[in-house]
Every structure is written in C-alpha cells, then in structure tokens.
Amino acid sequence: MQKVKWLGVPFHYGQSNKGVAAASLFFRGIGLIQELEKVVRVEDLGDMSFTLMSEKDTSIRFEQTVAFGCETISSTIQKLDLTNDLLLVVGGDHGLSLGSIHGLLSKNPETIVVWVDAHGDMNPPSASPTGNFHGMPLAFLLNQAGQHKSFSWVKNHLRPEKLILLGPRSLDPEEQRLIRELNITYHSTDEIHEHGMANLLKAALKKIDPKGTSPLHLSFDVDACDPETMPSTGTLVSRGLDAQDMLSLGQELAQTGRLRSIDLVEFNPFIGSADDLKISLQGVQDFLLKTFNHLPR
Ligand SMILES: [Mn+2]
Incomplete structure (x- = not known):
C-alpha cells in the first residue's frame, strides 16, 4: 500500500480569513485521516x-x-524523505505554495506543477490589487516578482514550461500578460468543460514531458471548484469545476505513477452554513479517495 505523509500547514497570512488555518485540525477532527486509511497508509x-x-x-x-513562513515550509519539506511517499500539504492559504514548491524543486528541479485555481496567483507585488500574498506565489516561483530582500532565499525557480494552469476564470491584467509572454499552458474552466479534464491534462503532460519522466505536483486551490460543490472557501468565483472534473483530475494524475505531492489549500471550515461545510468536506474527501485509490500499488 502506498504511503502518504500528511503535513499540516496552518498558514493564513497570505489573505485575511484566519479560518483557513483551521483546515488541517478540522480534517483530523472529523476523521478524514481514518477515512483515507481505507486506501492508503497515512503518516x-x-x-x-x-x-x-x-x-x-x-x-x-x-x-x-509570509517570507519567513514560506522559507520555513521550504526547508521543512527539503528535510523530508519523500523517496517512496506522497506528500500531502494541508493548508492554509495558497501563499504557502511558494514554500512547498520551492522545497520540492530543490529535491527535483524537473518537477511539473499542475496549478488548479479560479485565479492566476501570479501578480507581482507591484501589480497586486490587494497586497494579499496568496495572489502572488506563482510570480515569485516564476521569478517575475521583482526584487524583495525578504525573499532573497528564493533560489529554485519554476520554469514556465513546467507549469500547467487549470480552471482560472478571474485573471488580472498583469497575470494575463505573463501567461501570454511566458507561454504558460493554460486551460479555462470553459475549455475543460468543452474538451474534458482527462483529455486536456493528458495532452498538456505529453507536450511538456513527452518521455513522461518528470515528477508531478498538484497545487489544488479549492476555489477552482464551483461554489455549488465547494462553498467553504474565501474567494468564490462562479462557473467553476464540478465534482466530476476533480475526480477525473485526481484519477488521471495518480494513474501516471508520477504524482509525488499535493497542496490542498484555501479550505475554510468557518465559511458557509453547516450544509455548505458538509458538501465541501465531501468534495475534498471524494477527491482524495479517488486520487489515492488510483496510485500504483
Ligand atoms: Mn490560489
């Protein structure tokens, strides 16, 4: 049986809803780890x-x-032995992915990042409409953020051809420019619904990595999903991915045999009604079970 390492990262300084920091504790409290242990071993x-x-x-x-927090996340991950185990980073807001992906890139610079999100998360600080760091991690990873002394530890950059963006439907002008200029592979929710998640993902991976040798990291912002299927998150955007899209994504990634790590971010157990929370939790659980169930035995 495959083993998953569960790392709780209650990091919330990248935006203003402190509730995202409670996700890992909440998931443990309602028995998600025991549920997952039906299909994988969880440490x-x-x-x-x-x-x-x-x-x-x-x-x-x-x-x-945020700079010190991300540096700590990166160094924590660099020290983990992930030779045989899949890392599940349970956030926290999406700002933490600068740290997690930086750490993973130091282990393997060929890592392909599949970033699933309603937003681009690629604003250089100078162009950010809010100043919230969770809208900026990709700008830092792609080395497009400008010079900031507090982030001088960021040395492992993500090459734009190693990034796949899935689901964005709310992009700021500077993000649109970067996607165009850096020629980033990108599929909107509408395209995903027209052509199918599995088809688009297969084609994108084939184009980036024809030999199929690079490890895959999934950075999953739950706001990529439609508010109907994932209401418990801070920045809802309508017309998102549905439950089936996410199940196909998880299955497809797992079946490559190269999925090595996942960030699960922006789940906020304090947002929405009791029913909203139940629906959101079910979505997360179904996604993880489907994914882990399709990992190679
Ligand atoms: Mn995000």
Missing part, C-alpha cells in the same frame, strides 16, 4: 506553526511573516 507529521513578525508597510501585506 501524520503534525501541524507546523507560524509566528507574526514585526511588519512595515510594503506592497505585500505581512511581508516579513
């Missing part, structure tokens, strides 16, 4: 902790805190 590495640093006013809200 719970516990939750990391983050401290608020003293901050000055800059173009990034909580700049020192």
